[in-house]
Amino acid sequence: MSDIEIVKTPDMKRLMLAVAMTACVINSAWASEGYLTPKADVTITGDNVTVGDVFAGVTHDAGYVLAPAPGYGQSLTLNARDLQRVSDAFNLGWAPVSGFEQSVIHRSSHEIDRYGVEAAVQKSLAAAVTGQKFDIELSDRNISVHLPESLPATAEAQSLRYDLAKGEFRAVLAAPAGAAHPAVKQEIFGRIYPVTSVPVLKNPMRQGDVISADDIDYIDIRSNNVAASTIVDANRLIGMSPRRGVAGLKPVAMSEIALPVLVKKGDMVVMELKSGGIHLTTQGKAIDSGAEGETVHIENPSSHHVVQAVVTGAKAVSVIAPADGT
Template structure:
């Protein structure tokens, strides 16, 4: 009897393993008929209630409309991994095999989505119709930040009921989408009402010395709960003033942030207006002090060298009223 050594037996087993792997690989690659034209649709958007073979694969020679299962809910995703896709291919004798375990198809159900901003706009209108006046905004919980409807439905909703708590500035509402007559989505929610105050702010950063004009001002809305007492609400309080120090754009201001600009500087030549009864006379003077509009400063008459006190009325302009 011929004896086979352990070494020879081990080599034979190794060869068989290699041949087995090659055979499996060849078998996976075997169904090549039409495979060059067939492949996965990796990201798919469907609008129907069912998923078909044609939703997953392209280049099919048959059965494109074959139903495989139920599609995800509107707006949601479904992932078919490589194992599931291989089962489908084997069961339906398709000339396709996954090349790696990472292959997948993501199926998203098409939908009409009503976002948080639109929902809050509908609620705001309903609250306004209940008699809540003035500027305000509403805020709802994150769980109600969107409403998802089937693709063919309009992006609309109806607030069928709203109840206000004017003391706490809260509300409860019932919402139906896309309408009360077709309530595909219907739910109750509660939220908060935030009254708003219009506040003038600077459009751009401005430093001391710049005289603020109407063109420098815009309005923002601040929640009443965030409003700080003493904040300027009348833009006329800002016009003709200058920042006490550098001020950032868009920031609510307080009266202490503004000062009257110095429109007369010490050493400047000024026009002195002298009102004497029905007569008005003018003279040239020299400012001995800085002054803002409305300040009383000392001025020396350059002709007579007499020092007088005068009221600053404009840029390099002062007035003396005779008694």
């Protein structure tokens, strides 16, 4: 057997056979080409590995085929002994300095990674199940599909079968997408999880800030991870204010927000009193804080008399008129 280390490469025996046959002929045909060096790392596009692919500066027989090229996106490693055999067979005059020298030959390709595969499944699911988004979890999270560079790096999920109750799917990945005769057809399977679009704050906000529609974005999270307290309707965020601080791009709980405080304890506020035909305004000092519509206590700074009032705006209250007879 050869000492060549193979990384997903077909029919390595052909490489050794080519070198052995060439050694019988080439050694007597030409003198040495001089001192040449192997390429440590090289990427090829053709269907075969040639002498010129492995050694730099070769003039004679640079196109001589040593072996089929590795598969698209795969590689072939020739160790020091393999390189010595090629050099001897073709009179290249090279000898390894150490046993650690090697040449790694890669086959160029277009790659479709896991995210591209998941996107293909997402597209097929969206066509099959309307009005619902899904998170895809492939069983093979290291999946990677390689295509010739002459083909587009696209894929589609064909023959999709899914079970929403079990959260499972199966499909055939075909690449390129839409090809009558796909270069790659591979069965894929995994799990599907319904997701919910949840409103979040684009940026962190502090107590006292008032949330507007422009402050809101959306993220998708798995529906089974949405807590009962999570706000899922953006309208319930607009006009509200963080009780303390709220992080950005994270789900917001109802307990984290409240109506903005318009009157703070110690504020001097405008008090308005309407009773019958009477309409009075004066100033008072807030004894406690409150949001719009909440009842607070206001002290008259002159008489120190305390009344109840409803917050109507920023530092503005409407005094609750006493009942008749009081």
